[in-house]
Amino acid sequence: MGAVAAATSERPGGGPIVSVEGLVKRYGGQEVVRGLSFDIRRGECFALLGPNGAGKTTTLRCCLGLVDPDGGEITVCGEPVPKAAREARIRVGVVPQMDNLDPDFTVAENLRTYGRYFGIAGAVIDARIPRLLDLAGLAGKAGSPIRTLSGGMKRRLTLARALVNDPDLLILDEPTTGLDPQARHLIWDGLRQLVKQGKTILLTTHFMDEAERLATRLAVIDRGALIACDSPRALLAQHVEPEVVEVYGDLARDWAERDGRRIATRLELAGETAFCYARDPRPLLDDLAAQPGVRYLHRPANLEDLFIKLTGRDLRD
Amino acid sequence: MTPNATALPRGAKHWRPPSLSARFYPVWQRNLLVWRKLAAASVLGNIADPLLYMLALGYGIGALIGEVGGMPYIAFIGTGMVCQSAMFTASFEGMYSAFSRMHMQRTWDAIINAPIALDDVMLAEWIWCATKALMSTLAILLVLIALGYGRTPLAIAILPIGFLVGLVFGAFGLVMNALAPGYEFFSYFFTLVLTPMLLLSGVYFPVEQLPTWLAAAAEFLPLKHAIDLARPLMLGRVPGNVLLHVAALAAYAFAAYYVALALTRRRLLK
Numbered sequence: 001m002g003a004v005a006a007a008t009s010e011r012p013g014g015g016p017i018v019s020v021e022g023l024v025k026r027y028g029g030q031e032v033v034r035g036l037s038f039d040i041r042r043g044e045c046f047a048l049l050g051p052n053g054a055g056k057t058t059t060l061r062c063c064l065g066l067v068d069p070d071g072g073e074i075t076v077c078g079e080p081v082p083k084a085a086r087e088a089r090i091r092v093g094v095v096p097q098m099d100n101l102d103p104d105f106t107v108a109e110n111l112r113t114y115g116r117y118f119g120i121a122g123a124v125i126d127a128r129i130p131r132l133l134d135l136a137g138l139a140g141k142a143g144s145p146i147r148t149l150s151g152g153m154k155r156r157l158t159l160a161r162a163l164v165n166d167p168d169l170l171i172l173d174e175p176t177t178g179l180d181p182q183a184r185h186l187i188w189d190g191l192r193q194l195v196k197q198g199k200t201i202l203l204t205t206h207f208m209d210e211a212e213r214l215a216t217r218l219a220v221i222d223r224g225a226l227i228a229c230d231s232p233r234a235l236l237a238q239h240v241e242p243e244v245v246e247v248y249g250d251l252a253r254d255w256a257e258r259d260g261r262r263i264a265t266r267l268e269l270a271g272e273t274a275f276c277y278a279r280d281p282r283p284l285l286d287d288l289a290a291q292p293g294v295r296y297l298h299r300p301a302n303l304e305d306l307f308i309k310l311t312g313r314d315l316r317d
Numbered sequence: 318m319t320p321n322a323t324a325l326p327r328g329a330k331h332w333r334p335p336s337l338s339a340r341f342y343p344v345w346q347r348n349l350l351v352w353r354k355l356a357a358a359s360v361l362g363n364i365a366d367p368l369l370y371m372l373a374l375g376y377g378i379g380a381l382i383g384e385v386g387g388m389p390y391i392a393f394i395g396t397g398m399v400c401q402s403a404m405f406t407a408s409f410e411g412m413y414s415a416f417s418r419m420h421m422q423r424t425w426d427a428i429i430n431a432p433i434a435l436d437d438v439m440l441a442e443w444i445w446c447a448t449k450a451l452m453s454t455l456a457i458l459l460v461l462i463a464l465g466y467g468r469t470p471l472a473i474a475i476l477p478i479g480f481l482v483g484l485v486f487g488a489f490g491l492v493m494n495a496l497a498p499g500y501e502f503f504s505y506f507f508t509l510v511l512t513p514m515l516l517l518s519g520v521y522f523p524v525e526q527l528p529t530w531l532a533a534a535a536e537f538l539p540l541k542h543a544i545d546l547a548r549p550l551m552l553g554r555v556p557g558n559v560l561l562h563v564a565a566l567a568a569y570a571f572a573a574y575y576v577a578l579a580l581t582r583r584r585l586l587k
Contacts, residue, residue: 100426
């Protein structure tokens, strides 16, 4: 493992805000995190990308000090974790995978109660509430009971709750899973604003568009190990041919075996679709134009192509 | 979170001593605020039930049998009910309510993402169970006083006993909570622990009425210790063996809390 060296912060003065070095976590006999190393620089949005069961959530729980690692060193906001996990969490905001707002409280009461867990006085939180609700697009909802909020509103309130202590680092575990496209865009806008304000973000996701839009750098992990770590653009340039032609329909397989494999730099079959990768797509497109009844789509390569190339097409659960 | 936690063998770290910190307070306060919002329903549920039993049995059966243990039957059963309601209130809070917060609402998950440790959450839940037991104790005691019984300064000492009973059964409830796959699991505790406890501790009739061997065994029950303290106090008398009874209750409470904490750490910190 550890084939890819973790990039370290080059910013003078400010070391990495999160440093994970050789993290190992076992459950029973199974190693779910296997020597994972990465650094997160201040002010960046860092995405942990990986299929289900890759060890993303376990890694986050280790960073928060909620799980003791079986090996490795973690530093968060300058504090060694798990030894000083509580001190580290004072500087961190968390958006968990599953909503856990207090259903018996209103929107404002949720924020006020959560602020008290950080030892923040009620008056101080009350002064922060209007700005937090603005950012979450929940202005005017301070007195609303939680059950009257939509799924997207609950997510945004959870984000506002994570900001109640004005954290340096925001940790989000699959922040937009289960949301409709409109709601996802609202969350993304909020996160981009926060990065502009100088916050550091660590998020896990298995949505490639989310990583592509938000992440300044991303780490692809699979089976508990890091397999690539860089900016989305650099990773694409390094691992994937720039042009993709997707060929689909009944005739796709026949065409792929007959012509596709010969013309494309790399070709993958998945169900009824042939993914053809190439530096120059013209020979592919010329050939396809001469095939009646074959449907195809030409597009630039994206993170999904990278992800599939690095982690394979087999289903994970 | 001890410095050498990772050096301990697997499992052993869950049995490290409890951390007792004032950080429990905002979590306890959260429960109090929720309770205040839903107070009417919860007061009715926790207090109306024992009151009805006390009045019906106290007047109904009391009319047939007169005095029991040197006091009118309604005062006898009333004192028992004070302890019983502390027991039920704390057990219920430690099981159903704590399970809702821990498992259904994931409130604890949210709290331990803040700079609050699971130990702080557990301490808050434990003290909250006892706080609710104290409220039940106070309510039923006030009714007894309104009916003309327990009008003695010593009756005030029944309040800390109610709190102590709350610590014992709150901790028992939290042990069950740490092990529960679902709400149904808690009915074992009612059937196998609380109901026998209720019938053998002298709530409804003096323990001396039981067969000798059973009466001797009943001496070990925490509810019996509480009732042995509360009944004399109702009559304005200092109970015998105060230290023994208090120490027994405290031992049950702390031992059960330690087990509950270790099992909860095992369940959630993984």
